[in-house]
Amino acid sequence: xxxxxxxxxxxxxxxxxxxxxxxxxxxxxxxxxxxxxxxxxxxxxxxxxxxxxxxxxxxxxxxxxxxxxxxxxxxxxxxxxxxxxxxxxxxxxxxxxxxxxxxxxxxxxxxxxxxxxxxxxxxxxxxxxxxxxxxxxxxxxxxxxxxxxxxxxxxxxxxxxxxxxxxxxxxxxxxxxxxxxxxxxxxxxxxxxxxxxxxxxxxxxxxxxxxxxxxxxxxxxxxxxxxxxxxxxxxxxxxxxxxxxxxxxxxxxxxxxx
Numbered sequence: 001x002x003x004x005x006x007x008x009x010x011x012x013x014x015x016x017x018x019x020x021x022x023x024x025x026x027x028x029x030x031x032x033x034x035x036x037x038x039x040x041x042x043x044x045x046x047x048x049x050x051x052x053x054x055x056x057x058x059x060x061x062x063x064x065x066x067x068x069x070x071x072x073x074x075x076x077x078x079x080x081x082x083x084x085x086x087x088x089x090x091x092x093x094x095x096x097x098x099x100x101x102x103x104x105x106x107x108x109x110x111x112x113x114x115x116x117x118x119x120x121x122x123x124x125x126x127x128x129x130x131x132x133x134x135x136x137x138x139x140x141x142x143x144x145x146x147x148x149x150x151x152x153x154x155x156x157x158x159x160x161x162x163x164x165x166x167x168x169x170x171x172x173x174x175x176x177x178x179x180x181x182x183x184x185x186x187x188x189x190x191x192x193x194x195x196x197x198x199x200x201x202x203x204x205x206x207x208x209x210x211x212x213x214x215x216x217x218x219x220x221x222x223x224x225x226x227x228x229x230x231x232x233x234x235x236x237x238x239x240x241x242x243x244x245x246x247x248x249x250x251x252x253x254x255x256x257x258x
Contacts, residue, residue: 009203012050029076
């Protein structure tokens with residue numbers, strides 16, 4: 001399967017973000033991408049950076065934009081994973097929306113909430129797992145990368161690929177934070193013997209990577225920092241190597257799978 005991640009300068013304009021997502025999906029589909037990942041809150045913008053609060057989102061316009069993305073997914077036969085503010089039963093969530101050709105969309109709500117997120121969003125209870133073209137795929141959002149427990153859930157479920165949506169930026173260049181979050185992704189890949197694909201907002205300064213890691217933490221592809229870009233990779237699932245077999249063997253015993 002050819003997978004992709006599109007990173008761009010997410011804004012507070014839903015219409016501008018939607019146009020960027022549409023253009024990226026068309027470009028990805030033309031290149032044979034069958035799954036395309038976008039950043040956290042890529043559709044609506046991320047509050048408070050792009051707007052005062054989630055209440056400022058035009059949810060009628062958001063519903064229309066989601067219908068547009070459903071139609072685009074069907075037309076281009078591509079799975080789109082898009083970050084967005086959402087609202088359910090009066091509660092606001094920081095969510096990943098998954099649009100499939102010919103299927104109802106799925107959703108995952110961020111659970112690791114702290115600071116401003118905790119004050120304004122409600123945590124979800126969704127498992128964040130879906131299947132696409134024979135792969136079991138897990139979804140997690142930004143701050144959750146700091147916590148191995150969220151990814152051990154996905155390991156126990158047997159995911160083949162995990163997706164990470166970031167909106168992690170700063171007003172000044174911070175290469176140390178970028179390196180730390182890059183290492184977090186690599187560590188999660190090694191711990192869980194699973195491929196990891198991430199996307200991030202790119203402006204003003206990008207402090208988490210858009211990249212694909214292999215099951216032993218090797219960086220297979222990485223987007224340029226602070227620049228809008230499309231990362232693509234032809235993903236297959238080769239047999240585990242010797243070290244990967246060892247990590248699975250021990251992890252299964254630690255997690256009670258054997």
